[in-house]
Amino acid sequence: MSSQKSMNLTLQVWRQKSKRDAGGFTTYQAKGISPDQSFLEMLDVVNEELIAKGEDPIAFDHDCREGICGMCSLYINGAPHGGFPGTTTCQLHMRHFKDGDEITIEPWRAKPFPVLKDLIVDRTSFDRLVQAGGYVSVNTGGAPDANAVPIPKKEADLAMDAASCIGCGACVAACPNASAMLFVSAKISQLRHLPQGEAERKKRALNMLTRADKEGFGACRNHFECEAACPKDIPRRVMAEAYRDFIEASALREE
């Protein structure tokens, strides 16, 4: 437990009524914040005060508040999730700030993630990328025994590293081109390290990456801002793997 005393902060928060509204920053004071509170609990306190004053509370997305559902977002002081390694906004604790700090809070900014209200954006484009092929096409029933095909621990671990993606969109928000390459590649990589994913490996890469284009995500230009921003430390090697599958698939298609 931290022994620091409570603090007062100045917030610059992006307020926007709806998709069509232009939006802009409003200044708020967050008072008496405990260092053990999470960033979202700090916003809860601000919102309670706003309600008491009769002002519309700040809308933001959140659910699990333990860094796994991927629902929380927020650009904090110019970095997705505040830029602390391996940390989502809901797991960011106020002990990382100090009394008197000014904090700027914005929504994800990327064309494929339009703002719906204040800090809430529409990320359904991510769902549509998965729909394009982020699965093994197998119906329920009739699967062989799970131990019938041994999977080397190393491969299973590589698959799991990629599978940890929580789909929050920080990678897209961090990328100057709003590329979804890290997100898409994480799924492609997970399934290519498992024998179950092999049959659809090339088709999957082709379809998912083509869909990313269609949804308006930009091309990857190897800035690797995504890797730095990822709260789950998805490594850049997944993009090389996905790219390899994509090239193979494209070559086949041209034949």
Added chain:
Amino acid sequence: MSGATFDIAASDTTLEGKAPAGPLAEKWSKHKFDLKLVNPANKRRYRVIVVGSGLAGAAAASSLAELGYNVDCFCFQDSPRRAHSIAAQGGINAAKNYQNDGDSIYRLFYDTIKGGDFRAREANVHRLAECSVDIIDHCTALGVPFAREYGGQLANRSFGGAQVSRTFYARGQTGQQLLLGAYSSLSRMIEAGRVKMHARTEMLDVVLVSGHAKGIVTRDLVSGEIKSWAADAVVLATGGYGNVFYLSTNAQGCNVTATYRAYKRGAAFANPCFTQIHPTCIPVHGDQQSKLTLMSESLRNDGRIWVPKAKSETRAPGQIPEADRDYYLERRYPSFGNLVPRDIASRAAKAVCDEGRGVGPGGLGVYLDFAKAISEKGKRDIEGKYGNLFDMYAKITAEDPYTTPMRIYPAVHYTMGGLWVDYNLMSNVPGLFVLGEANFSDHGANRLGASALMQGLSDGYFVIPYTIGGYLAGEKPGKATIEDAAFGDVVATVKSRTHKLLSIQGRKSPRQFHKALGQIMWERCGMARNAAGLVKAVDDIRALRAEFWENVKVLGEGNSINTSLEMAGRVADFLEFGEMMCIDAWHRNESCGGHFREEFQTEEGEAKRDDDTFAYVAAWMYRGDGKVPSLAKETLAFENVKLSQRSYK
């Protein structure tokens, strides 16, 4: 003790469990054969509504779509992938016996019945154990990256209440991986056009046509539009209601609204007071806290739980020598040790803290110590198994669990109660099916660790695809349309309620009411309960509810994103539901599983059941606002296991 009592009328509804006759191990196979089928070409003429996209909902929606049904699936998050199932950490049970340590379907069945303190239906639990095996096979086929041994075989760990190693896991993110597996199938069916997904859409009521569930009414959380949806059957997979306590390990959005509104339309609500308090959570740190964080039960494989022997202890944990430590679980329960079931571990923690031997702020904590495991197995081994949990703990507490023991305390975690369902997972309202944590079915009065994921997936992948056919085969497709008067009536009720919430314009936020309710529930209907306290709780809840409808302040409009309005609606339902929980707890004059009535305990402080009087499911029926519900009982017949005092000594 207060003399006040509640006048509980017997309901005239009879609840039939419909468990098939015949030997336990053959019931499900026989039943599947006996169920009527909908022929493949006809399936596409039926439409099914699935509310919820957690393990139960996503598994059901995708499997039903694969069979050819048209499915509309709903969730309140922005994507189906974010359902609360995603947060499950430790693992999923299955009777695979890969470890050759004596596991079997019967043993998993028996452990679950016993772990639930003999308050679950035998036939359902046996079916669950049977399906567990198929779940692991199917999830592996979907590409779920379960943990593996060096030889490439699946790895297992142990969980509480079992003496075999049958828990499958994907690091500390098992729920995430299983949910993403189900979500991937759901995505495939969305792409195929067989499932229409409606995210950011909250179900606010069920619609009954001629007594059958034929649709729902929803609010679009972005546009605020209130809308009707008609179908041939409705499946609720809306999760648990642990947030009635305000602070719990549940996600912020978890609520009772869907199941409670169904209850108000005639569905029986079973065993609402059966809630699970999980022994290993990070203790409360302050009054602005919004949730409690679970530290997975799997940690009890390697972590040892202890408190100082002396109340006056002031030394740091590392400075306290072995002789001055009390490993109270190992002492009291030598055969299960740190792996006793959750209800027992939680009560034991409360007991040592009540004695004044708790650690940390307010004395509300016990140590979970990994020093021995780290010295025996090495830091790398421990890091490999629990790395992400240790990181999460360090982030929240700013303490390093590799060098200082964790401090943990029990917290509300899971709700065994839920809508009553028969063997087909259908409620007493025809056409209304309930799956996953939202139903009451398999865990009795206490759920064993790693069994909720199993139940959600069993219900969704392997039970509902069969049993819904049995219902639909007798129904003409497309019988109800949203033009039916029933829909208009429900829409009007929903609209007027929303309008009411927005028009009160009082002085207190929904969160303030929620917190106040949580406090009442935790103090009087939490880890220990007594008759007088429960009567008091009901009084307090009624007063709070009255104040809510006079004094709640919900700003903004109904026609756009309005997070306060969403919260207010959920809190309003909790304020009614909490009362029912207390009445249920008050009426059950026994202790069993997670329901501990102080008046009913053994000399050693263990739960004392009363099988002669209470070996039944208490299913409550709505009788009107503010009225004590009536009680329908489903007597539990135990044909295969002998009821005994649970012993983990």
